[in-house]
Amino acid sequence: MNKRIEFKLWLAHRLSAMALGLFVVVHLAGMIIAIQGGLSSAEILQRTSGNYAMGLFYSLFTIAAATHSTIGLRTVAREVLGWGGMSANFVLIAFFLFLCAMGISAVGGLVL
Amino acid sequence: MKTNRDKKEYWASFVQRWSGVALALFLPFHFVVLSLILQGEHVLDGFLYWADAPLVKFAEAGLVGLLAVHLLGGFRLLVIEFFAWKEWQGYLISIAGVGATATGCLFLLRAF
């Protein structure tokens, strides 16, 4: 077992944070522009359908967000709840995979 | 209870942690809602109709504010951790607070 796994997870958390910094700025701007006049499926699909650049952007965003939130929750679980070890890691990996699967399938549904 | 919580950095760290937890727990719901598109436009529209209620819009603005505060607070942390320490970095906390409130308000203004 690598003894520096905790540091590497922290580094992954920070590197994903750097990527998310860019993603979230674009997402927030898009959200504030799009919310005007309410949302509808047709309106969303009009923007996203066939927009492969947006599909790639949001797929990467999903993976970065899943990585960042899973590692962040892991730290809080350990420090606040005292919940660590194998059981916590198992649940967190399931959380990570769930986010990736749901997020990317949603992106697929909107873009394809 | 220790009473040394008298620096704004303590509260910055507190807000960073709990806004992060809130956002991480929101993500699965966000992705599940977007995946409704896979079941057809009318399914997502059913949800979006519900989401048009004023109370939901306020909740959404709260989430936008949390995302903005986590983004700006995270930016401050990355600046401290990966650039040289400067005294002006203390102002980044105030900037994060003001910026997040402004983003949340802007979202509300556009949403109604």
Add this chain to the structure above:
Amino acid sequence: MEDNQKKIRVSVWRGGEDGTFESFQVPYVEDQTILDLLTHVQRTVDNSLSYRFACRVGMCGSCAMQVNGKPRWTCRTLVRSVIQDGELKLEPLSNLPVVKDLVVDMKPFFDKWQEAKGRFEPSDSPVTEFVPIKPDDKQRQKADEAIECINCGCCYAACDVVELNPNYLGPAALNRAWSLINDAKDFANPERLKAVSGDGGCQNCHTNSQCVARCPLQLNPTRSIAGLKKAVSLATLKGEI
């Protein structure tokens, strides 16, 4: 001194981990320090009171304890500057095992100092050429900013992360490691970079600067730890450690 002298009430921790507070009435003297006050209690009221001190002038780092909830040196803290509503509360330093009364066991603190390789390590081979270190050298200045620590433990007691994660090396040990990493005559790297990034390493720091708020010498361990995070990150990404 006047007979109708003003008195203050001091609650002092007595006993071990499961001890309790004992209250004393102590005469208020202008410009008295917390240490003066404890000395008064020990000499005139209860000579079984235990507390540590040595130099009395802020050089040795042995007298720190929680004063009204915050870690401070008793020798350089004036009663009048910390008293609240005529009352004082004195407890042993937080985050360390209590031995008796106001005395804590500093062993975990010093063990972590060693664990972070907080010891100067010279070159294995005999030095043929001395590295010149100029006062305006960038590394030298970074070491300077961190070097004055006297191991009093105030930062360690103030640290929220130490409280949440007892494995965390803490601000003092990491600050020390940072000053040695910037010492051109020290040869412990990359082992020291590994030592400060284990399970209890620098990545645990939340940058909430409680250590900065409580350091009696106005050092900035948070800045030192940020320096470590960056140095270890770069070394890790480059595959050096």
